[in-house]
Amino acid sequence: MKTVEYATMAEREQTYWWHLGRLQIISSYMSKVVKDKSIRKIVNVGCGTGGTVDMLESFGVVDNVDISDEAIRFMKNRGYTRLTKVDSTKLPFKSKSYDIVGAFDVLEHIDDHDRALGEWARILKDDGAIVLTVPAYQWLWTDHDVSLHHKRRYTIKSLCDVATQAGLTCESKSYAIVFSLPLVVGFRFLNKALGRKGDSETSYVPLPKWVNALFTNLLYVEAKIHRVMALPFGTSIIVILRKSTM
Secondary structure: OOHHHHHHHHHHHHHOHHHHHHHHHHHHHHHHHOOOOOOEEEEEEOOOOOOOHHHHHOOEEEEEEEOOHHHHHHHHHOOOOOEEEOOOOOOOOOOOOEEEEEEEOOHHHOOOHHHHHHHHHHOEEEEEEEEEEEEEOHHHOOHHHHHOOOOOOEOHHHHHHHHHHOOEEEEEEEEEOOOHHHHHHHHHHHHHHOOOOOOOOOOOOOOOHHHHHHHHHHHHHHHHHHOOOOOOOOOEEEEEEEEOOO
């Protein structure tokens, strides 16, 4: 990704409904993990342009990790200093050294997701937690996923099965971004009926400001629901993983 594209992504993280709403949902799950005022040590895997960093810093000290040189340079230019460039799933941190690992729409980009989860578990303290999000349902796969360099999509069961292989258990799990599922399914059904090819671009769908605001507020409401209950469907999945005790 070019530097100018990182700048565009950073701007969208501040304004686009999906980013704004997802951030609130992630924050609601972070609140389930951090229940007191103790300062946590947090690793933000796949920090990208830093859209989640300020939120995470409200819960502790955050070390940001990315495989992209451009992402690291962009983050430095934004004034962030706790940055680590990696070349693989291997992380240059001591075992059992972090309270929380955050990985938000990262796992689906990694070929060997078993190894990645195992590495995240390695650096996690015994009482720590991994909070992660991934895209839902392989049957929603289109050329758009290919353009985003996704390797797969998940169900809650398939994600928790992979976590189990890495010595982790799904403590809390839910589908997310619920209202978008019927919209996505309907849009793709319409495309198929009209003989249109699936969207292969990574660009965002432009929306009127009022629609963007409406969608954002719908996800703000959903974030509050996540605090008290799991949701049965959605275009994303969010889970809290803990180390297995057996």
